[in-house]
Amino acid sequence: MRINKYRKQGxxxxxxxxxxxxxxxxxxxxxxxxxxxxxxxxDGVYYVTEEVAxxxxxxxxxxxEEQKALIERREKLKRQIREAKNNQLTGGxxxxxxx
Numbered sequence: 776m777r778i779n780k781y782r783k784q785g786x787x788x789x790x791x792x793x794x795x796x797x798x799x800x801x802x803x804x805x806x807x808x809x810x811x812x813x814x815x816x817x818d819g820v821y822y823v824t825e826e827v828a829x830x831x832x833x834x835x836x837x838x839x840e841e842q843k844a845l846i847e848r849r850e851k852l853k854r855q856i857r858e859a860k861n862n863q864l865t866g867g868x869x870x871x872x873x874x
Contacts, residue, residue: 786815786822795825796832806831 787795789803796803806812807821812831815822823831 781817781822785824786817787825787828789821789823792823792825792828792831795828796835798832798835802835803828803831 789800789807792803793800803812803823804821807814807816807823812823812827814827
């Protein structure tokens with residue numbers, strides 16, 4: 776019953792906020808613990824507003840995009856290093872392996 780009372784005030788539990796944000800509930804929890812998000816702690820439960828949930832979701836999407844870009848860059852650098860090592864071993868002769 777108390778949850779419905781807070782819901783009427785516009786407060787969401789971390790589970791409800793995670794559904795709105797499109798992320799894991801622990802993401803909401805960690806943001807509250809670290810103080811990165813404005814939240815309310817009532818009766819042992821963290822509550823956030825819908826606006827905060829949307830902002831956390833936006834931050835999570837940006838973070839995922841940045842991580843994806845870093846992974847792509849890392850893979851590109853690995854390929855370049857592999858190609859450079861191969862060229863060094865073959866003396867730049869692409870047909871060295873084919874005899």
